[in-house]
Amino acid sequence: MITLYHHPFCPHSRFVRLVLGEMGIEPRLVEERAWDRRREFLLIAPEGATPVMIDDHAPSLSGAGVISEYLDETRGLDLGERRLMPDDPRARAETRRLTHWFNVKFFNEASQWLVREKINKRFMSSAQGGGGPDMDAVRAARANLRYHLRYIGYLISARNWLAGDRLTYADLAAAAHLSCIDYLGDAQWDENETAKTWYARMKSRPSFRPLLAERLPGMTPSVAYADLDF
Template sequence: MNRLYHVTLSPFCRKVRLTLAEKKIEVELIEERYWERSTEFLRRNPAGKVPILRMDGRVMAESQAICEFIEETCPTPPLMPRDPEARYEVRRLCAWFDDKFNDEVTRKVMGERVWKKVMKLGYPDSKTVKSGLGAIKYHLDYMGWLLDQRRWLAGDVMTLADFAAAAHLSCLDYISDVDWDRSANVKDWYAKIKSRPAFRSLLADQLPGLPPAPQYAELDF
């Protein structure tokens, strides 16, 4: 059985979960308390990060590398276009969300409101949370601008870029920190991707002691 060592509300783990589910690759989910840095965990990935995928005798780390490996070894249905320019755009947007969006929004909001509580690191810093919630407006506006010109974020077909964005936004939506009324385009895009079968396991996630927001699992939100 393939195994994915993950954390429930990690956008990087969620991106891999979405990719696996879209490709209909069965995987056993193993919750990994990576912050405890067990010897066994560090043996799997000395970088001390999740996700870690064990598949076909290989142990793989780094979400983007994992997703592209899955795409290359299981190309149906495709999540990367064939055209080099289109592939570049997918990779650019994956980096946008996994680097810029993560630094400016996810890490600040989720780090303060969720992971401090889980890791028992004290109370949220309101200034950091406010900064993250301010920054998300810019990103939603940028996504809205992209979706004015395209059916999906990177073009006219769904790609890994959409999964990267949805992975981050779904974590924030779990704690009700996305203003879906800011952009009708973004709300419609998220409703489309949220209704895919690949998304079902994410919508069933529950973090002990921190239940999801009421609209989190609702397809009509």
């Protein structure tokens, strides 16, 4: 039995949930607000960040990259053509490059700031850095998002999926981060039809249904969030 410590609007947690969904694994979900620095959570996750996964009685695994690599190494071969990491070394390198792009670069430049300023700070105390959103940070993140949407459009214009001919971790990472932004209504879908079409394909996958059902107390999602034909 897999247990996943996550936050519903942590992009990295959403990435791991999508990976598990594509593998047909339904984890036990434990919601964790990392900013509370709960002692019991820190004992299993010294980094103090989500996601953290426990697979049966194995040691806890922290971080989206570590978890996804572990899942590929322990379950990937059983998936056959549905494996999320290609067999070819060059294709694997491209998948890792783009997964890192979205989990690190995209996160640092866009999704981190939008989620923190518009979601997390609503639930933080003043001592934890809570309060109203820093609109300068929000505007900068929105500007950076345009660049990333153009890059997604560029990739998809020449490929079936982001890293090549098949669905990989790269698609799941990008879609996980965008799903949080889409909830907030900050994705400029009208500016890149190619990226929008790709994301509509991602939203239509069964693994995405639990994410589209998530709701944040006191904040309704954008009109397009759960609409598969947005």
